[in-house]
Amino acid sequence: xxxxxxxxxxxxxxxxxxxxxxxxxxxxxxxxxxxxxxxxxxxxxxxxxxxxxxxxxxxxxxxxxxxxxxxxxxxxxxxxxxxxxxxxxxxxxxxxxxxxxxxxxxxxxxxxxxxxxxxx
Numbered sequence: 032x033x034x035x036x037x038x039x040x041x042x043x044x045x046x047x048x049x050x051x052x053x054x055x056x057x058x059x060x061x062x063x064x065x066x067x068x069x070x071x072x073x074x075x076x077x078x079x080x081x082x083x084x085x086x087x088x089x090x091x092x093x094x095x096x097x098x099x100x101x102x103x104x105x106x107x108x109x110x111x112x113x114x115x116x117x118x119x120x121x122x123x124x125x126x127x128x129x130x131x132x133x134x135x136x137x138x139x140x141x142x143x144x145x146x147x148x149x150x151x
Contacts, residue, residue, distance in 0.1 A: 066141075066144050066145060067118065067141070067144065068141060069137045069138055069140075069141035070137075072114075072118075072136075072137040072140050072141055073093050073133055073134060073137035075114070075117065076093075076110065076114075076133045076136060076137060077091045077093060077133060079110055079113060080100060080102065080110075080133070083102070083106050083109075083110075084100065084101055084102070091133070093132065093133040093134045093137070094132050094133075094134050095132060095133075096131045096132055097127050097131055097132070097133075098131070102127070104124075107124060107127040108124045110127065111123070111124050111126060111127065114140065118140065118144065120140075120143065120144070122140075126139070
């Protein structure tokens, strides 16, 4: 019934100005069912970076720093906003500096989700 269009995500400023309803189908906001694992969060970040940096998923090293991958501050904020929407958590943009790799960020977020849901 619906046709998926090939689109690129909005830049962070346009996304912030236009609001969530104008985000593209390329990163459809879907709340996770249950608690996403560290691996699922890591994969989601890799998909975002591959799309943003126009690289194949396999070229994104989850242990490389965000800066080393070429992620600028504006796209770092956009990544955090996307993760907030997907995970249903309030996150701060500083997370990409406090947890400077995909693996570190995924580990932190998985732990935070587990802690907030009372899971050890």
